[in-house]
Amino acid sequence: MAFAAAHVRLRGFLLLRAHVLKTSLPRLYTVAISSLEATQPLEPGASVGEGATWTAAVGGVGGVSHPMAPKKQVRSWEEHPEYRRWKNKEEEILRDIEPIMFLTKDILHSDKYHDGERLCPEDEKEVVEKLLAYHPYSKDKIGCGFDSIMVDRHPQFSHSRCLFVVRTDGGWIDFSYQKCLRAYIREKYPSYAERFIKEHFKRT
Structure with a gap:
């Protein structure tokens, strides 16, 4: 038991x-x-019981592994379409006006013409058609009638020379070739004129 x-x-x-x-x-x-x-x-961003996953305690801050962010492609401002359009137009304007600019500077600053000398027919034709015709007050400059173009000392600044319109009555009056160029650019390239003038002409 x-x-x-x-x-x-x-x-x-x-x-x-x-x-x-x-x-x-x-x-x-x-x-x-x-x-x-x-x-x-x-x-980062995970919690226990909500589909959390574990990472090995290597690399990253505090042992947490972080994915590498993709590098941003930084675009040069020179590659911007608006800038490229401006540079292309700037080159076009320069190609357009450089021949008459070089001719005018040669007339004024070289010994090609003496003070009080009238331009040769070829140079005069270029100056009249590509400069004087675009002067804001070309009609006032011509006055009673056009006779010729002359180079001489500026009436107020004797150290520099300028172009003169010789009238049929024997009188003459100076005119600024830069004013002519600015007016020409404003007429032919209205969308880019002010920026071009600001960057390429000292006086406005």
């Missing part, structure tokens, strides 16, 4: 122990997982 009672108690103890282990296992597993989560770094 005593042996049978002891056997029953031992069996009951073993069954109870097995039950305790069985019911405790999920909790222990959960605790282990929680401990593991506490030691692993999260990716």
Whole structure:
């Protein structure tokens, strides 16, 4: 009898122990997982239980790996379409006016003509058609009638020379070739004239 009672108690103890282990296992597993989560770094923007993924603790700030941002393509201002359009037009205007500019400077600053000398027919034709015709007050300059173009000392600045319109009555009056060029550019290139004049002419 005593042996049978002891056997029953031992069996009951073993069954109870097995039950305790069985019911405790999920909790222990959960605790282990929680401990593991506490030691692993999260990716930026992730949280536990919301699809969080783990990264190896190498590189980045605080052991977190960050993806490399793509490099921005910085565009040179010289490649901007508006700038390129301006430069192309600037070159076009220069090609247009440079021949008459060079001729005028040669007339005024070289020894090709002496003070009070009238221009040769070829030079006079260029000056009349490409300069005088565009002067804002060309009609007033011509007055009673056009006779010729002359180069002489400026009436107010004797150290410099300028062009003169010689009238049919024998009188003459000076005119600015730069005023003629500015008026020509404004008429032919209205959208770019002011910018060109500001950058290429000292006086307005």
